[in-house]
Amino acid sequence: DAGVIQSPRHEVTEMGQEVTLRCKPISGHNSLFWYRQTMMRGLELLIYFNNNVPIDDSGMPEDRFSAKMPNASFSTLKIQPSEPRDSAVYFCASSWGGSNTEAFFGQGTRLTVV
Amino acid sequence: AQSVTQLGSHVSVSEGALVLLRCNYSSSVPPYLFWYVQYPNQGLQLLLKYTSAATLVKGINDFEAEFKKSETSFHLTKPSAHMSDAAEYFCAVSDYAVDKVIFGPGTSLSVIP
Secondary structure (H helix, E strand, C coil), X not given: CCCCEEECCEEEECCCCCEEEEEECCCCCCEEEEEEEECCCEEEEEEEEECCEEEECCCCCCCCXXXXXXXXXXXXXXXXXXXXXXXXXXXXXXXXXXXXXXXXECXXXXXXXX | CCEEECCCCEEEEECCCCEEECCEEECCCCCEEEEEEECCCCCEEEEEEECCCCCEEXXXXXXXXXXXXXXXXXXXXXXXXXXXXXXXXXXXXXXXXXXXXXXXXXEEEEEEC
């Protein structure tokens, strides 16, 4: 397996634009996580899906952020409209059994909003 | 509520010296504890995991960690640092009561030749 695949690796966008980040989890994994990493706030869990259903979205900052998982092999994180404070590295991770099992991380998407 | 603290945001050791990275946690039920490593421009990778089977857990690259319930600690050690160990290290906690993993703030390890 190629591991968790995220695209794009880098994204630069202007404030107010819509941004969509994509993730393909490891085949067979039933849990998917979106994290945001910044120097100031560290690694924050944004949303957690189990069997394609959102289980915990308490970390989603505000209504500008939305995430979907239409099937077991694909998820998106959308920011609309984007703001400079959204600049961060966004990681997708997957596991075979929820939060208590090893999470496999993608390489991340570095988002810069100017 | 679960929480994780990592003492020391930055640790420097000489090559060949002992590595000790500290982690303390709080959890109302028996926890699962993890150490992850992040190399520059990479995602996190699991080093080792505690699941109550044994208090001393061995991981990859000669890292190990000891679970001490009385001290609520899960410190990470390696007998001899290698240059390739320079990275960011994260301690994390989860449990059955709350299906959520909480990461600590991370410790950046530098290895001096």
